[in-house]
Amino acid sequence: MPAELLQGATSATGPTPGTPALRPTAAEPPLVGPAKILIVDDEPKNLLALEAVLDLDHLELVRATSGSEALKALLNHEFAAVLLDVQMPGMDGFETATLIRQRERTRDVPIIFLTAASRSEAFVSRGYSVGAVDYLVKPFDPVILRHKVAVFVDLFRKTEQVRRQAEERAQLLEERLARVEAEAARDRLQQVIDVLPEGIALADEHGAFHLWNRTAEEILGQPPAAVQTGAAGGLPLLDLNGEPCPPEELPLARAILWGDTVRGVQLLVENTAAGRRVPVLVNSAPLRGAAGVISGGVLAFQDISAIKEVEEQKDIFLAAASHDLKNPLAVLKSRAQLLHRRLSRPGATPDVPSILKGLQGIDDTAGRLTEMINELLDVTRIQMGRPLDLDLRPMDLLELAREVALELRESTDRHEIKVEASCDSLEGEWDRQRLGRVLANLVSNAVKYSPDGGPITLKLSREQEGTASWAVLSVTDSGIGIPQEDLPRVFDRYFRARNVSRRIEGTGIGLAGARHIVEEHGGQIMLESSEGLGTTVTIKLLLTAVGDITVCA
Missing domain, CATH: 1.10.287.130 (Signal transduction histidine kinase, dimerisation/phosphotransfer (DHp) domain)
Incomplete structure (x- = not known):
């Protein structure tokens, strides 16, 4: 097919006046690189002629001299249009177009047939039937060719723009979904760690905290991020002597920098809000990503003030x-x-x-x-946590109270220890030795914590509650009393009120042991106190069911 069939096109180097420019409009973003046009012809001089006509900005022309070469090119490039000669040796243009349309990737590429062959209606119909979008018979006008190519390039650019926008929207949606899922996962994690009794803080690979629980804030007096020490150090931890720990020895630093798992280290942490140092038991471990690379660390610290x-x-x-x-x-x-x-x-x-x-x-x-x-x-x-082996035998609680009072009167000359009872006896089955120890402890406490002397009164009575009858014994002094804030802990083992712990000797087990003994008997023990006014401890022990005989007025 001679190149001269292109009317006046062989010397063209740019668009003919009046021809649409093959450029993206100002409203649409340019493609990355020029739009590609595949030109297919078995005659090299025809290819040269087409290249001369279409030598325009933002166009890249790709040659193919056969149907096979065209199919290979279509596998490696995205084309805005294919200019396909019909009459070629071997695989002609119709066969090539048929194969192009059969491939998923290339079925929508516009095909313009170029031929000097028959203009018959049947010939043209065959071209359209195999997927051509246009049919130009040589000789053809370069202006018309440029115009048709411009239309398909413009369509290609708009299609690519829509595709890119769809991909961007899909990516944005995916990112939003990922953020929503991440936030949901974070919320679930927050709910889990907020119920833990230990302080939990998660840090990134630089040691900066990004997640922590309420307990961590309570121990520190403020969020961990507010007391961040920088680097990978984490919290401002001190050793048990109150000296700052070397940064590289801090548990979180060891986890992030060296991948160490640290367990059971006792340290001090500053609670600046409360103005005190809190003893903590610290554990730490590295957090690793999918590839095993350390991406941060977790720090767990337990307030062991009560234990200490x-x-x-x-x-x-x-x-x-x-x-x-x-x-x-x-x-x-x-x-x-x-x-x-x-x-x-x-x-x-x-x-x-x-x-x-x-x-x-x-x-x-x-x-x-x-x-x-x-x-x-x-x-x-x-x-x-083992039960006591009680030696339960019939006994008179009033008689025991009088014996304890008589014995302890000999130990003090500044206190008047007296027994008041509204009955002649209070008999039940109890462990005499252990109840004697409880009464002796309560009266001794009354003496000890009334350093200025004064009356100590043991009152005994009988109370009826439904079908149950109770022996009630109270020990009252007018001593130093107990601070209101210490009352919830008076029955804790080893606990001593702050107003006596340093100036009056004691073990802190008397009331704890008394409560255990009384409760082992199925009884109750209560304490009322006002600092500076005195204390009353009351014990209730089950006597008998209604109908049984209890000698009590």
């Missing part, structure tokens, strides 16, 4: 208990040595009354030691 306080109070208790045991042991040893010296003197005549008195003293001291050891054993059982 219990440990301190326990140490005080052990020291006091050791002291209390040491005194009767010293008395026991002294009396035994005295008896030994008296009996071992040469020619000494045994003074039986004196020996018996000494032995009685040893027996009394041994009894007190046994009682103290039993009390320590009860404390151990309470700590282990």
Whole structure:
């Protein structure tokens, strides 16, 4: 097919006046690179002629000299249009167009047939039937060719613009969905960690906190991010001596920088809001991404103030208990040595009354030691959560109260210990030894915490509640009392009120042990106190069901 069939086109180097420019309009963004046009002809000079006509800006012409080359080019490029010669050796234009339309990727590419062959209606119909969008018979006008190509380039650009916009919208939607899912996952995680009793804080690879729970804020007095120390250090942690930890030794830094898992490190953290240092038990671990790369770290810290306080109070208790045991042991040893010296003197005549008195003293001291050891054993059982092995026998609570009051009157001359009862006796089945210990402890506390002296009153009465009858015993003093804020903890093991913990000796187990013993009996114990006015401790123990005999006015 001779190139001269292109009317005046062989020397054209640009658009003919009046021809639409093949450029994107100002309203649409330009494509990346020029639009590509595939020109297919088995005659090189015809290809040159087409290139001369279509040598325009924003167009890239790709040659093919056969149907096979055209199909290969279509696999590697996106074309705005294909200018396809019909009459080619081997695979002609119709066959090539048929294969183009059969492929999913290329079926929508516009095909313009170029041929010098028959203008018959059947020939043209065949071209349209195999997928051509236009049919130009040589010789053709370059202006018309440029115009038709311009239309398809413009359509291609608009189609690409729509496709890009659709892809961008799809990407935006995907990103929004991802954000929504991430926020939902974050909310779920927040709900989970907010119920944990430990402070939890999650940091990125730089150590900056981006998620934490309420407990963390409570321990620190403010959000972790507000006290961020920078780098990978995390929180401003101190060692137990109050010295700042080296940054590289901080648990979170070790997790993020070295991938270490840190467990059970005791440190101090500054609570600037409360103006105090909080002892914490710290754990940390690295957070890794899908590829195993460290992407951050998690820090868990538990406020162990209560544990530390219990440990301190326990140490005080052990020291006091050791002291209390040491005194009767010293008395026991002294009396035994005295008896030994008296009996071992040469020619000494045994003074039986004196020996018996000494032995009685040893027996009394041994009894007190046994009682103290039993009390320590009860404390151990309470700590282990084991029930007490109560020795329940018939006894009179009023009689026991009078015995305890009489015994403790001898230990003080500044207090008037009296017993008031609205009945002649209060009989029930209880563990006499343990209830005696409870009463002795309550009266001793009343004496101890009334340093200026004053009355101490034991009141006993009987109360009826439905079908149950209760023995009620209260011990009242007019001593220093207990601060209101300490009342919720008075029955905790080793706890001592702040107004006495440093100036009056004590173990902090008396009321805790009393509550356990009373509750093991199925009873109740209550405490009322006002600082500076005194304290009343009340015990209620089950007597009998209605109808049984209880001698009480």
